[in-house]
Structure formats: structure tokens, C-alpha cells
Amino acid sequence: MYISVRDPSTPTRRLAGRVPGTVVVLGVVSLLTDISTEMVTAVLPLFVTVGLGLSPLAFGVLDSFFQAGTAAARIAGGYTADRLARPKAVAVAGYGLGMMAKVLLLPATGIGALSAAIGVDRVGKGLRTGPRDALIAATSPPDLLGRSFGVHRALDTLGALLGPVVAFSLLMLAPGDFDMVFFVSMCVAGLGVLLLVNRVSEPAPAVRAHAGPRIALRSLFARAGFRRVLIAAGALSLLTVSDAFLYLSLLERSMVDNSVFPLLFLATSLVYLATAIPIGRLSDRYGRTPVFLAGHLGIILAYLVIGLGTSGGGAVLAVVLLGLYYAATDGVLPAATAALVPAQWRSTAISTVQTATALGRSAAALTFGALWVTIGPVPALSLFAVGLAVVVLSVAPTLLRNRKEKP
Structure with missing residues (x-):
């Protein structure tokens, strides 16, 4: 029996477990978008430090802008989707901005232009x-949230895996031609937008959130479980070195x-692809909080391996x-949040x-x-490893209170 993916409440055929059709289609959209994004991400550190001759500190400023550009847009996007009860429409706008950002990269010749392009991309994200x-959480049974996010993240990560391969292949054909990488990236992003528009429908009308943003946040902060997740996630991220910096180390x-530098992104994506669904299942069975904390223990070990290796x-x-x-963190964190x-x-x-x-x-x-x-990359990694270990031990006792994860 074939199930139309246009009915987001109806399960489709099994894909690593029983997941709704909307999850699968959104995963394919993310796959295409991540091919586009990771093509750029794979070459960006070399483009900045080698192609433009900027320092590691300049790359740190750029990477910071890369991360901070999402901040206001995330709150605005989430609140607007809840207020209008139209998550698909807001998602389409975000994916469209991601495509436009690739156009802005084509004429970029300095850190200012690069920052503008990356800012647009991050706002879209x-x-x-x-x-x-x-949408994923709304169409997934509560006991399969981790698996649904795992399936989506696996498809998303397949795109992250293919993106560096495409970038590496293009640069092999035309060494140093970053513009060609950016142009192909733009075209792939456009395909993802078209798929989202044509193959995903808005979910059935839900309760519209009529309260203003301040009241909305106040309502969320009144929930102890949500506060714990928010504080823990923020504190842990303060000591999380970006993968680009780890590769440069x-x-x-x-x-x-x-x-082989671009292939580091490929290798990371391959590991993620192979483990996203099994770890999602583990989070459904044993709790999302323990899995989330275990993931941070893994990144601490990565710091130490790079520092000592x-x-x-x-x-x-x-x-x-x-x-x-x-x-252990990317899909598990929103699954844990949605359940609260x-x-x-x-x-x-x-x-x-x-x-x-x-x-x-x-x-x-x-x-x-900085x-x-x-002080150099090795002492910096050591400081981050010690700091992150302290934070993990500090937040674990309170965060583990959320193991029932009831809204």
C-alpha cells in the first residue's frame, strides 16, 4: 500500500522504523540543502585562510558570525510558525534565503562580503x-521521537556527506575555482526549495498561539524541565569548539x-550517517538526556586526542x-525539548x-x-576540554531529572 506524503499525519512505509511521510520528505529536502551548504562549508576554511590569506583569528570572527547570525532569526521563525500555525510557510522562507546566500558568495572577495553572505545563510537556517x-515532532508518535529525528538527521547527514565529495571533485577538475563550487551549491539548494514547496503540505490546523513573544517565553520558562534543557544546552555550547576549528587543529x-582537508567533513558525516538512527533509537529507549550528555563526553575525548596525537x-x-x-546531540536535543x-x-x-x-x-x-x-591550539584545546568536563558534571544531576520527558 502506498501512502501519500502529502498527509503528514499518516505513516509511510518503514524507513529505519515507522516514521511519517513528512519526516522522510523533509529529510530529502534537508539532504539537498546540506549538499549545498556543506559544499561551501568544506572549502570555506581554506578559502578564508589560504585563498584570502586571513589569520585564524579572522576565521574565528567569521565562524562566530556564522553561528550568531541564526540567533534572532531562530526565535522569530519559531514564534511566527507557532503564532500563524504555518510551520511549512516559515520553513520555505528560510530555505529560500539559504539559496540566495549562495548567490551572494559569488562576488565575495573579502571578509565583509563573506560575512554578509554567511549572515543571510544563517538567518535562513x-x-x-x-x-x-x-513538523517532525508533530507528526511523530511520542515514543518514536528519537527515531524520527534520527531518520531525518541521517538523510540530512547524507547530504553533508555528499557535499564535500562534490566540492572536492569540482576543485579537482578546476583547482582554486571557488566560484564554480558556489554556483553548483546554489543550484542544488534551489532543488530543495522546489521539493519542499511541491511535496510537503501544511499540517492539519493546530491551536494557534495568540500570546505575544514575551508571554510565550514566560510560559516556557515557567516549565522547570524546559529551563534545565535551555541552561544546560547553552552552557555546554560555550565550550564546544566548531568542527572547522578542530579540522584546522x-x-x-x-x-x-x-x-585531504575537505574529506574530513566527509568522514565526520559518514560516522554521523551510520549512527544517527541507532543512537536515536537508544534515546527513545534509555532517555534522551543520558545520550545527550554522553555525546559531550565524546567531544571532550576528541579534544584530548587532537591535543595529544x-x-x-x-x-x-x-x-x-x-x-x-x-x-548523540543534534537530533536528540530537539526531540528532548519537544517532549517537554x-x-x-x-x-x-x-x-x-x-x-x-x-x-x-x-x-x-x-x-x-583568540x-x-x-597560547596556541593545543593549550586552547586542553582548556576547553577541562572546562567542558566541569560543565558536564555540573549540569548532569539537574538535567537527568527530565528523563520522564512529559510535556
Whole structure:
């Protein structure tokens, strides 16, 4: 029996478990979008530090802008989707801005133009992420939230896996031709927007959120479980080094060379792809909070491996740990958040937590870039490892109170 994906409340054929058709289609949209985005992400560190000759501190500023650009847009996107009860419409706007950002990258020749293009892309990501994740949560049975997010993230990550391959192949055909990478990226993003518009319908009318944004946030903060997740996610992100900086650290320590640099993104995505669904199932069975905390223990080990390692084997282990970290946190965090709040505030709640995470990572990028310049990458990684371990131990007792995860 074939089920139309245009009915978001009806399960489709099994894909790594029983998930709704909307989840699968949104996963394919994310797959195309991530091919587009990761094509740019894979070459951006080299483009900035080698192509434009900017310093690691300048890259830290750019990476910070990359993370912070989502902050206001996440809250606005989540709240607007809840207020209008039209998450698809808001998601379409966000994906459209992501496509437009690739157009702006074509003439970029300095950090100002790059920051503008990346800012537009991050605003688009901020607008779409909360509404998209709310669609996933709204169409998934409560006991399969982790699996549904795992399926979506697996498809999303397949795009992240293919993106660096495409970028690497294009640069092999035309070394140094970053404009060609940006143009192809724009075309792929456009395909994702078309699929979303034509193959996903708005869900059945839900309760519209008529309260203003301040009242909405006040209502969310009144929930102890939501407060715990928000504070913990924000604190942990303050000591989370971006994957781009971790890759540059591997390059600095001669654990990898320039020729394989874009493939580091590919390897991380491959690990994430292989583990997203199994880890999602584990989170449904044993609780999302323990899995989320375990992911941060993995990234601490990655810091230590890079700081202490001197060989390619250490680079492989670090990349595996990074992939496991993403599998244990990226989909698990919105699944945990969605389970703690009423349906009419899901987009706002997920967007608020993701905003706290984005702001924390923005601050982390600035801090790590400054520490790199002043004391070097290895001492900086050591400081971040110790700090993150302290935060994990501090938030674990209160965060584990959310294991029942009832809205």
C-alpha cells in the first residue's frame, strides 16, 4: 500500500522504523540543502585562510558570525510558525534565503562580503530549523521521537556527506575555482526549495498561539524541565569548539595535509550517517538526556586526542568521536525539548534552545580563535576540554531529572 506524503499525519512505509511521510520528505529536502551548504562549508576554511590569506583569528570572527547570525532569526521563525500555525510557510522562507546566500558568495572577495553572505545563510537556517523540527515532532508518535529525528538527521547527514565529495571533485577538475563550487551549491539548494514547496503540505490546523513573544517565553520558562534543557544546552555550547576549528587543529599539528582537508567533513558525516538512527533509537529507549550528555563526553575525548596525537590514526579517532557527538546531540536535543512543552509552543521552544546553542558556539568560536593566537591550539584545546568536563558534571544531576520527558 502506498501512502501519500502529502498527509503528514499518516505513516509511510518503514524507513529505519515507522516514521511519517513528512519526516522522510523533509529529510530529502534537508539532504539537498546540506549538499549545498556543506559544499561551501568544506572549502570555506581554506578559502578564508589560504585563498584570502586571513589569520585564524579572522576565521574565528567569521565562524562566530556564522553561528550568531541564526540567533534572532531562530526565535522569530519559531514564534511566527507557532503564532500563524504555518510551520511549512516559515520553513520555505528560510530555505529560500539559504539559496540566495549562495548567490551572494559569488562576488565575495573579502571578509565583509563573506560575512554578509554567511549572515543571510544563517538567518535562513534560523528561520527554518525550529518550524521544520516542530513538523517532525508533530507528526511523530511520542515514543518514536528519537527515531524520527534520527531518520531525518541521517538523510540530512547524507547530504553533508555528499557535499564535500562534490566540492572536492569540482576543485579537482578546476583547482582554486571557488566560484564554480558556489554556483553548483546554489543550484542544488534551489532543488530543495522546489521539493519542499511541491511535496510537503501544511499540517492539519493546530491551536494557534495568540500570546505575544514575551508571554510565550514566560510560559516556557515557567516549565522547570524546559529551563534545565535551555541552561544546560547553552552552557555546554560555550565550550564546544566548531568542527572547522578542530579540522584546522589537525592541519596545524600535521595530522592531516591540505590535499585531504575537505574529506574530513566527509568522514565526520559518514560516522554521523551510520549512527544517527541507532543512537536515536537508544534515546527513545534509555532517555534522551543520558545520550545527550554522553555525546559531550565524546567531544571532550576528541579534544584530548587532537591535543595529544601526532599521527593519522589520532585524526581518524578524533573524526569518529566528532561524528558520534553530532549523532548523540543534534537530533536528540530537539526531540528532548519537544517532549517537554505543549504542541502550540513547539517551534518557539525548539528555536529558543537552538538559539542558546548558537550563541554559545559563537562565543566559543571567538574565544578559541583568540586563545589559538595567544597560547596556541593545543593549550586552547586542553582548556576547553577541562572546562567542558566541569560543565558536564555540573549540569548532569539537574538535567537527568527530565528523563520522564512529559510535556
